[in-house]
């Protein structure tokens with residue numbers, strides 16, 4: 013192995029997604045990494061050590077108490093003689109063992125003994141991912157400095173099940189690996205946003221009526237989170253300010269959780285050194301004046317309470333109208349419309365003072381709000397670019413490509 017070659021220690025957990033690791037090993041080796049693999053006992057039920065060994069071109073390690081292993085390489089050396097430890101699939105059980113500091117098999121002992129960064133790619137059934145125990149373990153591991161890529165949402169191996177829990181695709185994991193240890197080749201080109209700070213807002217806002225009720229909208233946060241994730245993969249420092257959603261925080265992104273439009277504005281102001289700001293949040297236009305501190309009760313006379321509303325601050329407009337120097341170099345808004353999409357969006361670009369607007373039709377028949385796909389028009393000073401319908405992650409990548417080009421042309425930095 014040349015001194016330039018970076019080594020990954022891949023720990024394969026016992027889940028159906030283990031088969032994707034074969035592709036990951038192949039892609040990582042193509043990208044110039046050497047890959048050494050540890051498999052849990054359960055992982056061997058899904059992929060064979062023989063096929064893993066053939067692809068990695070190295071011996072596969074499975075047993076903590078194999079004396080030969082201990083004499084030749086020992087689990088401590090295995091844990092440290094690497095640039096990064098990757099856990100994929102990180103099953104609920106493996107995450108729990110990591111969070112608890114267990115060391116009763118080779119995989120968990122290596123994870124406890126390592127002094128290198130660890131990247132985990134969780135994969136499990138959506139209910140297991142949302143279970144309070146897994147939420148707790150995920151938070152503990154994040155606090156311990158473990159990096160995460162995924163899980164993503166979508167169809168599960170179990171028929172009829174969908175939600176968050178699908179392991180990130182091999183190429184997505186590889187990009188996360190490269191951003192943690194640096195790719196062994198073409199580093200500058202694969203991280204074109206290194207050195208840039210990108211701010212993204214996403215999700216709805218909740219405007220309280222009383223302690224138990226609020227005004228909200230149907231935004232899922234999927235598009236904004238996909239943009240934040242894509243920006244991080246390209247090497248940007250990313251701050252995501254998100255309203256309440258059911259999504260997992262994207263990997264390698266500083267995520268700030270807020271509820272109301274006013275809290276979102278405060279959090280956005282704290283990220284004022286961003287050079288690109290993308291406002292994908294569906295901010296509630298109004299909030300209730302003097303929200304009640306106690307639950308509003310029925311008055312017994314069947315008189316419904318009336319709500320006094322006041323307009324929320326326009327976060328996008330506020331940032332877009334900052335003085336040069338304080339204003340991000342590129343300010344991008346979204347326009348959620350249900351009719352005359354392009355016409356309304358063009359007008360919005362002017363009134364809001366932003367540079368670009370991403371317009372989409374959010375009529376219920378399109379399924380865009382809350383769905384996984386999007387069909388957008390990118391509106392800039394140069395005109396309208398209509399993109400075909402695609403996954404929200406694809407829209408995110410395409411938008412980021414345009415941003416990279418724009419920054420390269422305007423700063424010479426990207």
Ligand code: CTP
Nearest residue numbers: 291292293295324325326327328345346347348
């Ligand atoms: N936006 C914002 N703060 C608000 C309202 C909207 O930052 N208080 C941003 C959104 O994040 C989006 C853009 O403004 O980038 C347009 O949002 P949209 O809901 O389409 O438009 P509105 O400004 O709410 O106008 P209208 O409801 O009249 O269509």
